[in-house]
Amino acid sequence: MNYYFHVPFCRSKCGYCAFYSEPHPTPRMIGRYLDRIESDLEEYEPEGPCETINFGGGTPTLLSTAQLERLFRAIEKRLKPEKTTEISIEANPETLDREKVQLIRSFANRISLGVQSFRPKFRDTLGRDCCQKALRQAIELIAEAKFPHWNCDLIYAIPGQKGADFRHDLEEAFATGADHVSCYNLTPEEGARLSDRLIPDEEDSVKMWKKAGELAEAAGFHRYEISNYAKKNGECRHNVNVWRGGLLKGFGPAAASFDGKKRSIQPESIRSWLRRSVPEFDEIPLGDRLNEIFIINLRTTNGWTPKLWKSVPDADSWHRRVEAARKAASKTSDSFFEISSHRIRLTEEGMLFWNSVAESII
Numbered sequence: 601m602n603y604y605f606h607v608p609f610c611r612s613k614c615g616y617c618a619f620y621s622e623p624h625p626t627p628r629m630i631g632r633y634l635d636r637i638e639s640d641l642e643e644y645e646p647e648g649p650c651e652t653i654n655f656g657g658g659t660p661t662l663l664s665t666a667q668l669e670r671l672f673r674a675i676e677k678r679l680k681p682e683k684t685t686e687i688s689i690e691a692n693p694e695t696l697d698r699e700k701v702q703l704i705r706s707f708a709n710r711i712s713l714g715v716q717s718f719r720p721k722f723r724d725t726l727g728r729d730c731c732q733k734a735l736r737q738a739i740e741l742i743a744e745a746k747f748p749h750w751n752c753d754l755i756y757a758i759p760g761q762k763g764a765d766f767r768h769d770l771e772e773a774f775a776t777g778a779d780h781v782s783c784y785n786l787t788p789e790e791g792a793r794l795s796d797r798l799i800p801d802e803e804d805s806v807k808m809w810k811k812a813g814e815l816a817e818a819a820g821f822h823r824y825e826i827s828n829y830a831k832k833n834g835e836c837r838h839n840v841n842v843w844r845g846g847l848l849k850g851f852g853p854a855a856a857s858f859d860g861k862k863r864s865i866q867p868e869s870i871r872s873w874l875r876r877s878v879p880e881f882d883e884i885p886l887g888d889r890l891n892e893i894f895i896i897n898l899r900t901t902n903g904w905t906p907k908l909w910k911s912v913p914d915a916d917s918w919h920r921r922v923e924a925a926r927k928a929a930s931k932t933s934d935s936f937f938e939i940s941s942h943r944i945r946l947t948e949e950g951m952l953f954w955n956s957v958a959e960s961i962i
């Protein structure tokens with residue numbers, strides 16, 4: 601089982617972000633959040649081995665060291681992670697100090713640092729509140745704590761960002777010692793504070809995506825998903841499992857779950873969630889669900905093999921998948937796909953047109 605904990609609190613709201621989170625939470629609100637998580641964990645009967653635990657948000661590291669310790673102990677008691685469990689947490693540089701990083705390292709084996717850009721002016725454009733000193737200090741603390749795996753998050757195609765600026769960001773990220781770099785194309789999100797100003801240039805986006813692939817390779821990283829690059833064995837297992845239709849149990853407001861048949865999502869408001877409002881269930885016909893899973897993992901460079909497809913809950917035949925891919929290729933372009941009896945995946949060109957591929961399959 602893969603577990604996700606949504607920690608819905610942030611210091612302030614970044615201009616590009618449409619994820620559910622509460623800026624400036626009171627200690628009382630965080631206390632009530634932890635009470636509810638503890639109670640949900642007590643009521644929960646773990647299913648199978650604990651493969652991955654992922655803390656996202658929001659900003660999980662906005663919690664104090666004592667609050668994080670309380671959360672970790674509750675999880676440890678109920679989910680009993682093993683030595684092989686991947687435990688990953690998202691972190692914001694401004695919220696880290698040595699004591700907190702050491703505590704996180706005692707529980708987690710992966711940390712993901714939200715850098716977005718190493719240049720302050722582009723973080724300002726993004727409405728991301730983080731000073732250069734905090735960023736440098738966070739990188740030092742993470743390196744000092746010797747996490748087996750760590751990730752730097754970057755955003756590209758920020759208005760005003762040139763190719764050379766992005767190159768600088770990538771080189772800085774590859775030089776930190778991280779074994780994973782995520783590079784997300786700036787996407788105007790409905791409901792984000794600065795959505796009307798943060799419009800990426802499409803041509804720049806394509807050029808920067810291609811440049812990221814080249815520079816990653818030169819630095820010993822490989823692209824394994826449209827937006828993700830890793831050194832050998834540095835791939836995020838939690839994400840890989842979820843993309844392949846693995847089981848997911850989510851805790852916290854706005855947390856998604858997948859039980860192999862149905863997806864559900866907890867209320868996107870901490871108040872409703874604390875009142876125990878029922879989650880929203882997304883029950884779609886089996887064929888549509890299989891198509892969704894099929895499409896998501898086509899974002900990865902490995903794509904699908906018959907063995908991987910067989911592990912999807914209620915999977916149909918490999919033959920049906922080959923047919924679906926051929927049909928999509930005929931509606932889009934043959935050059936987008938590599939289709940054989942032992943693998944279906946997108947070419948680099950196909951990845952650039954993943955949205956069109958997805959539309960042609962749905």
Ligand code: SF4
Pocket residue numbers: 609610611612613614617618619621657658659692714
């Ligand atoms: S991007 Fe992250 S830190 Fe910024 S508001 Fe969204 S969840 Fe919070």
